Amino acid sequence: MANEMNIGNSARKAWMGLMASAPEGAMMALWDAVDDRPKFDWLRAPEVGGVMVRGRMAGTGAPFNVGEMTVTRCSLVLKDGTVGHGYVQGRSKPKAEAAALIDALMQTEAADRVQRDVLSPLADQVAQAKTKRAAKAAATKVEFFTMVRGED
Amino acid sequence: MYVAVKGGERAIENAHAWLAEERRGDTSVAELSIAQIREQLSLAVNRVMAEGSLFDPDLAALAIKQSRGDLIEAIFLIRAYRTTLPRFGASLPVETGDMACDRRISATFKDAPGGQVLGPTFDYTHRLLDFKLAAEGEVAPAAEGTPREEATPHITEFLQGEDVIQREPVGEAVPGDLTREPMEFPADRALRLQSLTRGDEGFILGMAYSTQRGYARNHAFVGELRIGKVAVEMEIPELGFAIEIGELELTECETVNQFQGSKTEPPQFTRGYGLVFGQSERKSIAMALVDRALRWEELGEDNLGAVAQDEEFVLSHSDNIQATGFLEHIKLPHYVDFQSELELVRKLRREAEERTAGYQEAAE
């Protein structure tokens, strides 16, 4: 069975995490270009819910509750028995469905193709946006210089 | 006492219809889209998310549109929506040390690793109305520098190295959640922080300001203020490991306060902490000051009788939805209460008049 393929948790964690916060428009554009969609059954139809976000006192201490965020999740099974889970930020059921299907496909022979056509370009776009923001922040970094040096 | 009254349905329906029309305003002016509010009024969106206690910029923008820009009404809408969501669980505590910082400043250390990064701040603007904004126009792209690759360390870590700042007790206890169990006093620090981060910005600001003006005597510096994005992770039982479920913008403020020491603690610096959804700088600094003031008991300080030290006062009055609900209910029909009070006043008046008449008769 497909899900007996040895897939590292860290690889799965990486692709699920990427899809969770990736912009919906970018992800769906790449996913819509993939033609042969597998048939599946729902194990848990998409549902919108809340997750309580925790922080730490002073950043490093004991946890406390900051507030909730919206998350949409679903789980599905392909005809060969492979199970895919989707957890995405926000309230988009189509995005959660796409995330679960991609999660399932990444455990099958289609993995390389999905990685090449969807996940890699998506990761590039996300990384580019992050770098651009970091570059703007860097341009506002204060460079101190000494006006007068005391002589002794 | 409340009395059920029939009637008024037509009036209410018509009031709603007029409200919708007024919300839209002059139809010769283009209608606002949710995306416009989300992108161009983002600090209002942030406030609604922080006090509505739900991070979802699109929903907050919708609430602002629906409430005609009344932010407390918008927060009310978000709180109401929030209660309809099934709770999937709680995240792992976010690692603010890994934040991708848009802004990061310190009032205490000039040369902190990572530097002073101003970010998109109002601080050095001249607060002069910019009439150019009254006309539409393109915005020049912001300058770019060499992006920092590594994480920006917390500034208080340097003080910790020297052991002159109080260490935060580390723990993994499940924090209380005031949205699930009603608040009881005394509340612990976890509950206080949850209450402050969703509290009304104006109220928290006022409380914080009172501590600076001498009510609670806390001389605070902003040790560090950072704004940026952090990843949120949650354990997924069906996977057996944690995954990232999204990304939030947060504002974090750590204040450093001088502390004379007490019977049990040597002289050292102590801290206050603020962590708020979105870019919410004023709120997070204010939160840190109030957090610090409320810690007087655990730090062995004197109760100076300042309101900002009074946990029950601060936490019971910081929630603008609770406050609005109680405040505004007095405009709803209280006909019977008032009728009985009117009767009482008339009776007292009558008795007083009779007494006066009695004295006059006696005097004559």
Added chain:
Amino acid sequence: MQTQATQFAGGFSDAPINAAHAFRAAMTVMACPGKIRTLTGAQAPKPLSEAAATLLLTLCDPETGVYLAGEADTDDVRQWLTFHTGAPLVGAAQADFAVGTWTDLQPINAYRIGTSEYPDRSATLIVECAELLQSGAVLSGPGIKDTAQLKLPDMQALQANSTLYPLGLDFFFTSGTQVAALPRSTQIAEG
């Protein structure tokens, strides 16, 4: 070993509708002790009945601790419940809900009965029964016009529970696709 797919199967096909129907049935039997209703929609791994499984999916979430008693405590049931509800699995003393046969659920005094400030901080027991019969113990009290009858597993223990009112435990009795209930407010007499 069960496959991944079966571990995750057996949930509601249409959660809002299924849960609303189930909640209505659960509320009806709790409001009218002695009534029996049908409860369907969820299929849990053995040995849980369809009625018990449906109750669990309807009432439990990540904030309700569930105690799986005796035979009900299998790896399959644990995984199924965790996936569909996210409910933490806890001991009898911390449980908001407990499920199992009457024998497996013993001792009855192990569960939380609430406090006088918060009588609701008490456990609800889902008792799996061989059959539900409207005979035996005579029930009276809120929600019952005159009297009702229901076969109970242990009259004495349940009478003792009702004397704790407003504290105490509440019970669902499940068998196959059927459910009945006994809240703490019901008076119980010999039939």
